[in-house]
Amino acid sequence: MKLQYKIGLSNLIVSLLFLLITGFVLIHVVRKTVYQDLDQHLYYHKNSLINQLKQSQPDEDNDFDYGVVGSQEWVNLTKWKGKADSIPPNRIKTVYLKNGNKTIEYRELSTVVSSKGQFYRAQFLESVVQWQHIIRNVFLVTFGLLLTLILLLLIVNDVQFREILKPFYNTVKRLPHIRDATGFAERFDRSSTEEIDQLHQALNRMLKQLGSFFEEQKSFIQNASHELQTPLTIIYQKTESLMSDPDISEESLVELAQIQETAGRLSRLTKALLLISKIENKQFPMNDEVCLSDMAEKIISELSDFIEAMGIDVRLNFRDYPTVKASRELINALFYNLIQNALKFSTDNGIISVTGRWGADGGYKVQVQDTGKGISPELLPVVFDRFKKPDSKWNDSPGLGLSIVKSICDLHDFGLDMESELNKGTTVTVTIPTSSIISP
Secondary structure: OOHHHHHHHHHHHHHHHHHHHHHHHHHHHHHHHHHHHHHHHHHHHHHHHHHHHHHOOOOOOOOEEEOOOOOOEEEEEEEOOOOHHHOOOOEEEEEEEEEOOEEEEEEEEEEEEEEOOEEEEEEEEEEOHHHHHHHHHHHHHHHHHHHHHHHHHHHHHHHHHHHHHHHHHHHHHHHHHOOOHHHHHOOOOOOOOHHHHHHHHHHHHHHHHHHHHHHHHHHHHHHHHHHHHHHHHHHHHHHHHHHOOOOOOHHHHHHHHHHHHHHHHHHHHHHHHHHHHHHHOOOOOOOEEEEHHHHHHHHHHHOHHHHHHHOOEEEEEEOOOOEEEEOHHHHHHHHHHHHHHHHHOOOOOOEEEEEEEEOOOOOEEEEEEEOOOOOOOOOHHHOOOOOOOOOOOOOOOOOOHHHHHHHHHHHHOOEEEEEEEOOOEEEEEEEEOHHHEEEO
16 A cells, blocks of 8 residues: 555544544533533522512412423422421432333422422423434534544645655655666655655665676676686687597596586586676667567577477467567577477477467467476576576586576566476466567
8 A cells, every 4th residue: 555545544544533532522512511501591490489489389288380291391399398407409410201102301400499488399300302403403513514624634634745745756656667787877866855865865875886786796797707718718629639639548538528518517607697797787789670480480490409309399389470679689598598498397208389379468478388397386486596497407507597588588578477387397478568569
């Protein structure tokens, strides 16, 4: 989830909690205010009754009810037979009285009043019904205003956060484009926001260090590859010359052959490392028009002797024969490594399928599938890493073939995926985006 949405969600949750708590507090405050007003009104009725009793005393034989259940106001007056020194204090409470099937809420004031030496218990009741409507209306209006205010604040905060976080999001958008050495020259501008400015400075330092490390590594690999080729060539030629001596012993011949084999393996390793270095530094022209099916057929033809020796059935099946804009030399290396890798790990008399078809997403998918022994699940995630070999069967291989394939795909923005199952085979899929396809 994006940072902006997280902040917005957090603000929304806090606002809803605030609204909920405020709602409860508001109901309590309004209700308490109304009850205080009702209580004052009941005391007013009490004082009015006392004044009336001073003027006229009720009938001594009867009790009086001024109102009935359901009335807005109701006064009940009964004689009190207690002693003057035990008059109870005033008491106010909420009571609920039945009126048919309805229950009506009243505020009740219970007190004792006197008139000409006679004490009376007086109950003053006032209905809360109409006040409940007032409470509800006040609550709804206030709650609506609060809700509207909170929504406006959320909108304003969202706009403000977008503006505040804009430099941060611009930085985040630029980061995915820094995928190779060409991106190490990227620099981020100063920002008026302290934290973003610190982030930009840290990124600039990191990119500068990465660029420096990359240049050092590139120079080392190129220099080492070139420097090693010369003595390896000399070693190979010297051993070839010694092996041509008719007087050489069989034991020496075997040892010289081993030296020659090791020199050849080192030579292939340095060439592979140099190729990877050139790929990562984009030292190949990328505007060649390459027919994929023709390139695959060419590689199969080059490896025909090896294919026949192993009795492998190689099946080529391309649809629409698309042409892509890419580096011809690297597409050649891509097919060569994929097909050679399939041959290496296929069993004798196995089947290799090289197919091309349009995918559901619009891209063109090239698949190289073999019926070999497959790759173990634990090795599959790192199979495209350098010097990772699925099998020790091919000790002369430096383990860079699939790494070269990955570097070529990364350079061309091709998708790369591998599926494998032990004892059933492996399928490598290269997905070429439509943006790289010239025809059809």
